[in-house]
């Protein structure tokens with residue numbers, strides 16, 4: 088019996104090494120990995136640049152307290168703020184901490200400007216914002232909150248992308264709206280651009296803050312650094328994690344100067360958040376992702392992937408109902424049981440992960456090649472054939 092607490096229904100397989108888009112199990116069997124640690128291994132497994140960086144940094148300094156200035160942290164924050172809408176970055180270790188601090192920042196902002204009654208956050212049904220008690224009740228997924236009462240108050244929920252309900256849900260106590268630009272766990276559901284624009288307008292009109300959770304869909308996954316960029320809007324607060332660490336635990340919250348005013352010394356903290364080792368890796372990830380042409384290439388390869396997936400959908404219209412998502416954040420909504428599909432795909436040595444609504448998520452590393460996409464398509468084809 089495992090001594091690990093059974094909070095996951097783990098598959099009976101373990102891996103001993105990884106390289107690029109491949110994982111190798113304990114028997115040396117090679118698997119095409121389109122899970123990427125659920126959109127974490129943005130540069131694939133053991134990317135040379137990250138290996139070098141972690142080796143170098145591990146010989147210099149791993150951890151110092153946030154009581155001191157950490158140059159690697161200053162560097163990563165400067166790069167993130169130079170490149171994005173944000174003026175400040177608050178470093179954490181995970182996505183859930185990044186969304187949790189986003190909620191704190193929104194509430195503290197209104198407190199600091201003398202409107203402490205504005206403290207409630209509106210979210211979308213189907214959301215996932217993490218596993219702390221607050222973020223669980225923010226997302227309000229019945230499966231996740233069961234047994235964790237008392238309910239954390241302060242969140243109101245409306246149906247996905249439903250503006251009428253959204254407008255009606257806004258009260259004098261509303262501080263902000265927090266949504267994933269593309270819902271991940273919820274089934275790769277994209278908030279359309281017109282809706283994102285509508286959210287921004289509503290926030291401006293009603294004096295609310297817009298929090299876009301890009302933990303899963305950000306950091307180049309869609310071919311843009313942030314998934315919201317295409318819509319042209321600018322959010323107030325953006326939690327990130329996953330891809331920015333490339334496999335090293337790293338989360339962060341990006342925010343504007345305006346909303347930062349309440350966050351004075353002592354209002355938030357993290358022992359590990361932003362330590363030199365994590366920051367070195369984060370900087371290493373940006374070295375690659377921000378290289379000229381890197382994101383263009385993600386877009387190009389994802390167009391190829393799209394075409395191939397759409398062809399498969401045509402070929403197996405009774406199995407694949409929809410191709411969802413953008414860039415290399417792809418979902419297939421299936422007419423068959425997604426767990427069964429994933430098991431069958433594993434026989435063909437390919438790994439994917441499921442989501443709500445009978446969706447399977449396809450998250451290749453951002454460095455995936457055409458050849459690897461072709462291999463994936465061939466394995467999905469065989470799986471569809473077998474399940475037809």
Ligand SMILES: Cc1ncc(COP(=O)(O)O)c(C=O)c1O
Pocket residue numbers: 125181182183184186215216217218267271272300301302303304328329
């Ligand atoms: C959109 C979103 N927000 C937050 C989280 C929580 O991140 P973590 O598991 O790193 O705490 C996730 C994780 O899947 C996520 O997809």
